Structures are given as C-alpha cells and as structure tokens.
Amino acid sequence: xxxxxxxxxxxxxxxxxxxxxxxxxxxxxxxxxxxxxxxxxxxxxxxxxxxxxxxxxxxxxxxxxxxxxxxxxxxxxxxxxxxxxxxxxxxxxxxxxxxxxxxxxxxxxxxxxxxxxxxxxxxxxxxxxxxxxxxxxxxxxxxxxxxxxxxxxxxxxxxxxxxxxxxxxxxxxxxxxxxxxxxxxxxxxxxxxxxxxxxxxxxxxxxxxxxxxxxxxxxxxxxxxxxxxxxxxxxxxxxxxxxxxxxx
Ligand code: SF4
Numbered sequence: 001x002x003x004x005x006x007x008x009x010x011x012x013x014x015x016x017x018x019x020x021x022x023x024x025x026x027x028x029x030x031x032x033x034x035x036x037x038x039x040x041x042x043x044x045x046x047x048x049x050x051x052x053x054x055x056x057x058x059x060x061x062x063x064x065x066x067x068x069x070x071x072x073x074x075x076x077x078x079x080x081x082x083x084x085x086x087x088x089x090x091x092x093x094x095x096x097x098x099x100x101x102x103x104x105x106x107x108x109x110x111x112x113x114x115x116x117x118x119x120x121x122x123x124x125x126x127x128x129x130x131x132x133x134x135x136x137x138x139x140x141x142x143x144x145x146x147x148x149x150x151x152x153x154x155x156x157x158x159x160x161x162x163x164x165x166x167x168x169x170x171x172x173x174x175x176x177x178x179x180x181x182x183x184x185x186x187x188x189x190x191x192x193x194x195x196x197x198x199x200x201x202x203x204x205x206x207x208x209x210x211x212x213x214x215x216x217x218x219x220x221x222x223x224x225x226x227x228x229x230x231x232x233x234x235x236x237x238x239x240x241x242x243x244x245x246x247x248x
Pocket of ligand 1 (some may be wrong): 019023024070080081082083084088089092099148
C-alpha cells in the first residue's frame, strides 16, 4: 500500500494516455514489422541527427543519432495505430519494443529498451540502393550540423549570404521530396521517412520561419511561443493509482 492507502498500480488500465503522447521510436528488433507488412515507410518518420526534440524529461535536446518513429494522426501526436473507439492498439500482438516495455507505473523497462540499437533509414533502404544514395546526398547537404553552422553567420556581416544559403537548402529539401514522389512514383507520405521532417518546418528550431510570396522565399524570426516538438521516444502517461484490470 502507498502512504495514502491507495493500491499501487501494476498493470495497464488502457486509458490510452501513453499512446496519445506519441508513437514509439523503432529499434532493430522492430524491423520485422516492415518485413511482415505491418508497417510501411509512409507510416513512419525520421528524426535526423542534430534535430531538436524533447527528451523523456521534457528537455529540449539535439538528437545524437537519427531515429525512426511511428507517425501521429489527425495533426496530433496520438499514435497512428491507436484506436480511440475501442481504446486499443491495432498492432498490439506485434507492438514495437518500446511499447512492450512501457509501464506507466515503472519507467525503468522503457529506459532500458531505449538503450537498444535504433533502426536506421539505411537498414531499411539497403546501404547501396539508389534511394540510399539520394538520402546520403540530402544528408550531406542538409545535415543539422551544416545548418547550424550557416545560422551562426546570420549575426555576422555575411548575414545576407547566410540567409540565402539557408533558403537554398530549404528549396533543395522541397525539390528532393517532390523529385522522389514524381520520378520514383513514391507515396508522398514516405518522404518524411526518407528525408526527415521538412526543413521548412524544422527551421523553426533555429528561431526562424520561412515565408513565401509567389515563388519567392523569405526568412523571418519565428514567433517566440513554445515549440510543439516530437519526443525522442515513447512517453508514459501519468501513473494512475487504482483501477480495474482489463489487459490491453
Ligand atoms: S504501436 Fe500500439 S502500443 Fe505503441 S504507441 Fe502505437 S497504439 Fe500505442
């Protein structure tokens, strides 16, 4: 019993809070979900190395390696596979490693699971495939380390050149996405897996925003409200102290 005489929770209440906070990051063991056709490239997105995310403690941190996550739905973080009507996961028997480890009453198994090797884009694309080469070329030009280097020059006498360079990268990022959709007949949803979240969106983590008038792009400071950023992995909902055992 807890000090306030409540029974400690030791099982899932199926409240759905955890799944509504966002889908899991994927690890090597989760590759089987793609092999079995339970997951497609269009259902996941990549957070690239150096991208700003919120960690499990809600701190804003740059990722030290790329991770692939299951997408949200309805313009929210709620996992694509969470079914509100029945409060259940549509792939529960095959759910990813982080989901199997998550216990909202005990953070330790999830923290252990997050130490396992993450699945990478090249694991799924094949290291020498033509698409892997396109992904490498994009990363070589648009890495967050490279962008950070250019952003620093916005405060220097070279500010105009730096702003143009950033806009060139945003245009290149747009171009690569439309190229693979049109030329390779790729599902448009797969571009967030191949190239990560669009630079037009993530540039906001540098305090900037891209505006467009006709075909012309402009850089401007972004409004200073809190950014709604993805999390580096699954996050538990608040621990409930009592409930009826139902299983998931
Ligand atoms: S895969 Fe299933 S268990 Fe995991 S976050 Fe999505 S709905 Fe929840």
